[in-house]
Amino acid sequence: MSIESLDNKFDIEFEIGQNGDSAITLNFKNEIGETLTKNILLIKDSIADLINSAKLPDIIPAYQSLTLYYTEPLDDIEKIKNQISDIVKNTLLSITKSQQNKSKTSTKKIIRIPVCYEAPFAPDLNTLASFLAITTKELIEKHTNGNYLVHMLGFLPGFLYLGGLDESLHYPRKNTPAINIAKGSVGIGGQQTGIYPIESPGGWHIIGRTPLTLFDANKSKPTIAEPLDEIKFYAISSKEFIQLESQARN
Numbered sequence: 069m070s071i072e073s074l075d076n077k078f079d080i081e082f083e084i085g086q087n088g089d090s091a092i093t094l095n096f097k098n099e100i101g102e103t104l105t106k107n108i109l110l111i112k113d114s115i116a117d118l119i120n121s122a123k124l125p126d127i128i129p130a131y132q133s134l135t136l137y138y139t140e141p142l143d144d145i146e147k148i149k150n151q152i153s154d155i156v157k158n159t160l161l162s163i164t165k166s167q168q169n170k171s172k173t174s175t176k177k178i179i180r181i182p183v184c185y186e187a188p189f190a191p192d193l194n195t196l197a198s199f200l201a202i203t204t205k206e207l208i209e210k211h212t213n214g215n216y217l218v219h220m221l222g223f224l225p226g227f228l229y230l231g232g233l234d235e236s237l238h239y240p241r242k243n244t245p246a247i248n249i250a251k252g253s254v255g256i257g258g259q260q261t262g263i264y265p266i267e268s269p270g271g272w273h274i275i276g277r278t279p280l281t282l283f284d285a286n287k288s289k290p291t292i293a294e295p296l297d298e299i300k301f302y303a304i305s306s307k308e309f310i311q312l313e314s315q316a317r318n
Contacts, residue, residue, distance in 0.1 A: 080107055080160060084149045089141040092148065094134040094156070100231065102296070105219050107160065108134050109295055114159040115152065129295065130220050131229065177297045181263070181278050183212075183254050184309040189277035196256065196273040199239055208303055210234045211275065216261065216299040226265035226283025226291045230299055233261045245271035252278045254301070265291075276303075279313035 081097040094111070098104045108129045115136065116127055126137040142148055185193060185208045197204045216230035223229075233256065241257040246269065249255070253264045255272030264270060265282035282292045293299060304312070 080104075080156075082156065084152060086142065086145050087135060090138045092136050092142070092145070092152065094136075094152070096132045096134075098132070100131050100219070102217055102231075104132065105129075105217070105295060111156050111159050114155050118155055128222075130222070177293070178300060179293050179297055180300045180302055181280060181292075182304040182308070182312060183276040183278050183301045184304050184306055185211075185276040186306045186309075189253075189306070189309065190275050192255075192273040193275045196239060196275060200237065202236070207237065207275065210237055211256075211261065212301045212303055214261070214301070216301075218293050218295050218297045218299060220295055221291060224265055224268055224283075225285070228262060228282070228291075228293055228299065230261055233259060235259075237261070239273065241271040242273065243271075245269050246274075249274060250277060252280065252282070254278060276301075277309070279309050279316055281316055 083095050083097075085093055085095065087093040096104060096108065098107075112127050112129050112134055115124070115134075122139065124136055124138055128135045128137070136152070184190070185204075193204050193207065197207045200207065202210075211234075214232050214234055216232045218228050219231050220229045221227060237256055238259045239256060249264045249268055249270040249272075251264060251267045253270075253274045254276040255262060255264070255270065255274045257272035262272065263278060263282055280292065284290050
């Protein structure tokens with residue numbers, strides 16, 4: 069299905085399919101980017117406003133999809149698909165481009181995250197720089213020069229899926245994942261960069277670490293960022309890392 073705005077300022081293409089007994093997924097064909105992420109979040113909000121949360125407790129956005137998890141098995145799937153299609157259509161046709169931007173970018177934050185790119189916090193920095201045929205200084209400069217859009221959260225609690233990594237830093241993930249990646253580790257994997265919010269296994273190349281806490285389940289807002297926020301990394305020394313880590317603990 070293709071939907072175009074009344075003023076022809078934006079359009080979106082998607083398909084709806086059943087996902088198990090009690091879920092459906094909207095798959096969007098548009099290119100991954102800020103515009104699509106905004107549209108997906110607008111659609112998510114509209115669905116949440118119009119459908120009782122007791123029936124639809126979870127709506128999960130991703131790069132190019134939106135999955136709706138219902139509490140009961142979906143008996144009349146075609147009726148539900150038509151209902152969701154109508155919501156999507158009405159959402160996108162009722163807004164102008166300026167309204168779309170205002171509705172979400174007004175809450176956009178720019179979050180600066182300190183990263184120590186020194187040993188022992190950057191075990192893969194030298195190797196990755198060698199793979200990319202650049203110096204470690206160039207790698208750090210390219211990484212800190214980026215503006216990274218938060219598209220979604222997932223994989224681990226508080227893990228930020230970031231867009232905007234310099235193409236010259238793209239490199240495949242490790243063939244053999246590491247068993248334990250330290251909390252706060254900053255890595256590169258494929259076309260993405262990201263931060264491990266908790267200790268976990270992982271296959272990304274670790275080029276640094278932040279002393280900040282990215283996820284705290286005891287806070288009203290447990291994550292450091294939300295979709296459509298922007299992340300900026302800046303380099304710190306190992307001495308500064310220790311100081312900031314101590315402050316965070318206290």
